Amino acid sequence: MRAREEIERFKSAGWNSVLENSRQSYTLTDKETFNNAMDKLDEVAESIKQGLIYDSETMHKLISEIASNIEINLSMESEEVASFSAQLLIYIYDINTTEKKEDKIRKALELAKYIEHEVIHGHDLVVNDKQTELAVLLTNFALLATELNADDTLPLIKKTRELGAYKRIGLDNMRALSRTVITGTIDVSAAESRIPESLQIKLKRNGLDPKVVPPLCKDVYEKLELTGDEINILKENEKMARLDVRNLITKTKAEIVQMIETNYNQAMNLAFKVADEKSLKSPEDVKNLLGQIATIMGNGIVDGDWKRTHDSEKFKVYTRVKDLESQLNDFSREFFHKLQDLKIIKDPKKREQAAIELAAWCEYRINLTDHFLADGCGKTSALMANFVFMAAEIPPKAMPVMDRRNYFNFDVVPTTNIVTHKKEHSSMERKELAIRQKKEWECWLRHYKSSFFPQDYRAITCDNAWRVPSVTLGQHLETLGSKSKDEDKYVIPEDANFTNLHHCLRGGYEVAELASAIGSPDIQKLITYPMTRLNLFHTIVYAETELKTETDEDIVEKVRDVYRHLKGSEVYGVKFNKWLNEKQQEFANESRILAEGASKGIGEYREQYAEVLNTIKQRYKSGEYILGNHTRYITKKIPDSELKDDLVTRYGKENLIPNATNPKEIILRDPEQAIEEIAKRIIEDRAYQNMCDEFFAQEVEPLISDAVDECGFERLDIPDPEDRVTFMMAGAPACGKGSAVATVATMAEEHLDVEWDNTVKVNTDTHRLMISHPHITGERSEFSGTLNNHEAGLLTDLAYSRLQKKVKQGVGPHILIDGVNMSKERMDLGIANSGKLLLTVVTVPPEISVERAFSRGQGDGRFVPTSYNLSKHKQVSKNFFKDLQAAMGKNAEIILFDTNVPRGVTPKRIMAADLGSRSITIYDKKLFSEFLAKANIDVTATCSGELYMLPKDKVDESYHEKLEEMGFLKIRYEEEKPSIKKGAQFTIFKDSGKQKDKYPEPHLEDDQEHRRGHRGTHK
16 A cells, blocks of 8 residues: 555645646536545555456446546446546556566556546547546546556656646647538538539539539538549549548548547647657657658548648649748758747746747748648647647646637738749849748738737737727637636726626626637627617617717717606606616516526427527537636635626526535536526527517607607608618728718718708717717727727617618618728618619728827727728728629719828819719829728738838739729729819719709808708718
8 A cells, every 4th residue: 555645645736637727617526525536546556556456347347436436427338438447457557567667657658648538538438527537536546556656657647637738728729720620521612623523413412512512521421422433533623632532421520520639639649748758859850740740630531641742723822842842841940940949048938929939930831831731731730839839848827828710810821932933033023022921921920929818908008009909809708707817917907898798787707608608709699788778779779860960969969868858758657767677677587488498498499599508518518618617717716796797606506516625616516507507598698689679679669759759859851762872981990081971961962962961870980979988998098999899880780770671661861871891781771772872982091090090099089909990901902892893783883082181171082983884983093003002901010111011012003904804884094183172073973863053053141051061070
């Protein structure tokens, strides 16, 4: 028997390992139970060591008993558990019969890895949420059964747990990067589609697109019954050439996921071993390691050697096959030397930053430029990036967390081949390519670094226009519950909150849990509001789509008056807000009943509940969702104020077990019940939202209408459908849309006989004024635009939804759409039901826009994150022709203005087009080419000098050919003549609506009103 002191060391090390590595913080076994289970292991382990237990069936029973100590039921009928038990016994016997101590230790480490893999990462053993505890117990048990002492074995436990942590981080990265792991299919839809005719017939017969190669998996191909010839022809396609098609089409989606994750675990074992043993001694070792990892990752997926053998027709940036070997040698050499330089950095923070940069370089070369592998470059490059942190000895708990959701941002993906040939390029071209390669790498590195969070808001200085911060709601929720890891890290200021989270019926922790559970990309859809907040939203939308208004301030005042009138009114003898609160409670109770019924297979939401529950279970089983992920670790006491807002603790105290020996620890009795409760919460919220939508449409809106009449506000005059005009403004932030609105307003009145106060004005910035307040968004105003953006955008969507219904019914008003992008949906709104769309796009150089936005923010607090601003410049220009194409031949006209003019000077007309007659006039070719060239902007730029890779990227003169391809019948080039008055800019619209005479009547006397003039706010 081992000494008591040694057993205590095993217990202490085991429990610390559990605390550090358990992903399910609410499902932990309490410390007392764990220690009791450990006490039972020594005697059994001693029996094995002495050879008293030698058959696998007895071993099977022992393992099941060990599991039962922490409430895990490993079925004695399970062949997988029996196989695992037998393998465990073989490992232990082999270690005990090995003579050399170093060989014993090496084999013991392999045993620990085997247990960790089978229990936590494997697919054969069905284990509930106490995977970490079981893995630790079994590892301790197996090592106790060897003849090694605690000094030899305890470091092995630490290494095994460290490997497990690295694996989890890497697996999360791989899932985010790879659709294969999520869908369970090998997607080859991007392949050059050479499909045999016989297969096309089969695809069509099974409801599949006969022109697209379907994803490879048994679920799709079983009914197709491919012949050998059909498989050979499929493998002639570029993307499928190296895939093991014959194997993949025999695997179900689940089997493919299992195969990939098994490959990943084996590859991670190898990477960890190489990092731990420091066996990377030369560039050749790097090359061999990459080849070994790629081979393991491609097992069952790639047919043949791991290296790519085909040049890509789609991605010209990839190194050509003839240069691949030399580039692989170059990569291996550089990686080896960079890693050696990294290892000698003493300062932990500097080493971490250097590791991030090397990881970025690794992924850049393996995946985005050289693309060395036949398949799986994304997964392998992520694993190699993980290897960098292992080799740099940065422990998992100190590793920075990466947000992979925006990894494939095509605005930062390189386009230039890393290899240039003297014979193919002139010296000037080679010089330009070298500059572009350097700039693209710098762009990628900035993007890669920005993907790590949490980012401490206090480290952000908004001291110049190029450093205005951006943070997403998703990032805030990701870090909301992990402050126990680093109490001093905050993504947003401590005195601030997102306005939607501030007003939501559920707390932030609960919203975070629901979003993680369902994997919702649109978190706003999970936000439920109190009735009073919804009433404000509906009042705003009703007022701005029904009332005549002149300015932003006008609509704000009218909304305030209507809202106050409603609050002071009575409904059925009850104060309005009290009536709303009563309805809220009624709907909350009813929605809870509906969700409960749905969970029992009853009622209208039963199918939705089953779908949601299935989604959560799948995400939970795969590790994509971690129960309690957004709550503080149990080693930190959770404040009572947060406990009551937390989903897992709110749903039922009877399911919580406080640890008798440590009151800071909270244990969840039944994870399955918690998952079901989460599904019910999601259905409950959906039911509540649906009831609220119906209630406001049928009961509240008539009351809002009465309040409007009682306030005496003038309603909009509705034009005939064929006379209805939609004015659409588009352009990046701070491009002068406000000034252009004043020009459009003048044109509308003088040339179209449209009174500007009789036009609905939908503006997200106006919504911000009505739904945001510094006591919510905090004192640091540079964050406010991010924090109120979701609710402001929600109001915009509600307004457009209401306008779409009115237009469809033939009672649509004149509309001003003031936005950023030329949205097809909103362009369709303009031309629907015989309407006319007049689209004004404004542009300025991006550096001017960035500086303008910053100056404006310093004045009124409306800061725009720099990265958002630049991305919108890029999007508007990049999508310009595509957006025009969508409206080609329709009743729509467009003007593009340069607003980079002194205040008070009329914007300069660059281009005008009548899409109905397919005619276009270019007035300034230089400015037009500069506008289109903004599609080349580097959205990660931190100064004006980084906006473009090369000087020639600042112009795009290829537009004439594009215009012809789009179907323009008339393409004219005219020099813009200085105009005497603003209205003359819009002569192209003279045939639109009820145009006034070219030479209007003289102005009325100064004391008479001759028009309702809009004097739009400057943006």
